[in-house]
Amino acid sequence: xxxxxxxxxxxxxxxxxxxxxxxxxxxxxxxxxxxxxxxxxxxxxxxxxxxxxxxxxxxxxxxxxxxxxxxxxxxxxxxxxxxxxxxxxxxxxxxxxxxxxxxxxxxxxxxxxxxxxxxxxxxxxxxx
Amino acid sequence: xxxxxxxxxxxxxxxxxxxxxxxxxxxxxxxxxxxxxxxxxxxxxxxxxxxxxxxxxxxxxxxxxxxxxxxxxxxxxxxxxxxxxxxxxxxxxxxxxxxxxxxxxxxxxxxxxxxxxxxxxxxxxxxxxxxxxxxxxxxxxxxxxxxxxxxxxxxxxxxxxxxxxxxxxxxxxxxxxxxxxxxxxxxx
Numbered sequence: 001x002x003x004x005x006x007x008x009x010x011x012x013x014x015x016x017x018x019x020x021x022x023x024x025x026x027x028x029x030x031x032x033x034x035x036x037x038x039x040x041x042x043x044x045x046x047x048x049x050x051x052x053x054x055x056x057x058x059x060x061x062x063x064x065x066x067x068x069x070x071x072x073x074x075x076x077x078x079x080x081x082x083x084x085x086x087x088x089x090x091x092x093x094x095x096x097x098x099x100x101x102x103x104x105x106x107x108x109x110x111x112x113x114x115x116x117x118x119x120x121x122x123x124x125x126x127x128x
Numbered sequence: 129x130x131x132x133x134x135x136x137x138x139x140x141x142x143x144x145x146x147x148x149x150x151x152x153x154x155x156x157x158x159x160x161x162x163x164x165x166x167x168x169x170x171x172x173x174x175x176x177x178x179x180x181x182x183x184x185x186x187x188x189x190x191x192x193x194x195x196x197x198x199x200x201x202x203x204x205x206x207x208x209x210x211x212x213x214x215x216x217x218x219x220x221x222x223x224x225x226x227x228x229x230x231x232x233x234x235x236x237x238x239x240x241x242x243x244x245x246x247x248x249x250x251x252x253x254x255x256x257x258x259x260x261x262x263x264x265x266x267x268x269x270x271x272x273x274x275x276x277x278x279x280x281x282x283x284x285x286x287x288x289x290x291x292x293x294x295x296x297x298x299x300x301x302x303x304x305x306x307x308x309x310x311x312x313x314x315x316x
Contacts, residue, residue: 007312011305011308011309011312012305014250014251014254014308015254015301015304015305015308017251017254018250018251018254018255018257018258018304019258019269019272019273019301019304020273021251021255022255022258022269022270022273022274023255024159024160024163024274025159025162025163025166026159027158027159027161027162027163027179028162028172028176030176031154031158031162031176031179031180032151032154032155032158034176034180035151035154035158035180035183035184036147036151036154038180038184039147039150039184039187040147042184042187042188051191051192
């Protein structure tokens with residue numbers, strides 16, 4: 001129970017009441033028409049707009065793809081075999097067993113595909 | 129004002145470039161946007177210009193609105209930033225409030241019919257006292273009591289720490305209480 005005297009409580013109630021009932025003025029009738037007139041006067045926005053982060057991610061994905069393609073041209077079957085073996089050794093060292101030798105490369109490919117898919121979804125959502 | 133689902137649909141359509149959908153958002157928010165600007169700048173014409181500019185900027189920035197906050201929070205933040213640009217002192221004054229008295233105010237209490245009936249003159253007097261509060265306090269009062277926003281959302285809109293918002297509202301209320309006390313002593 002409150003120990004405030006009656007006068008104090010009445011004052012608090014009056015202040016609370018005034019705060020809650022502080023009136024809003026009506027917006028001027030000309031505001032919305034002026035806004036819409038300004039919008040109509042603006043040049044038409046481009047149909048496909050991206051934020052800077054989308055451009056950055058696209059650039060990164062393109063660079064990754066370019067590096068992968070360039071690298072792939074110089075990969076011999078022996079080098080690929082060595083890379084697989086090293087990856088398997090690394091995974092075993094990290095305590096991750098690999099049931100098949102293709103597994104690590106498949107995992108990397110799935111990861112890359114998922115990253116590119118996420119990027120695509122992000123760009124599509126932003127532009128729609 | 130448009131309900132949450134309606135508003136989300138309007139925002140989606142406006143983002144796709146439908147000016148009519150944005151027009152509906154303008155109609156839904158124009159009163160509060162105008163009042164927020166008016167309480168900040170204290171001039172009707174300037175408030176209308178500022179509200180207009182806020183809506184135009186919202187339209188232009190809409191493609192970057194990702195829905196991480198509510199549309200109103202995002203829109204009011206645009207209004208607030210325009211007010212800060214117009215009155216650099218306003219941001220400084222609000223930031224200077226600090227967090228000395230960061231007490232939570234009680235949520236809107238139950239309406240007491242007796243107080244309601246007796247208090248119309250007193251209420252009008254207190255409304256004038258709110259008008260005379262500094263701009264920053266008036267904006268806080270508007271956001272908290274007219275729009276019923278939680279402290280966290282107000283802090284996001286005004287780009288202030290949560291404690292500063294609580295302190296500001298606490299002090300606004302204390303000032304009104306003080307003014308009322310002085311009035312009663314004068315009348316006695």
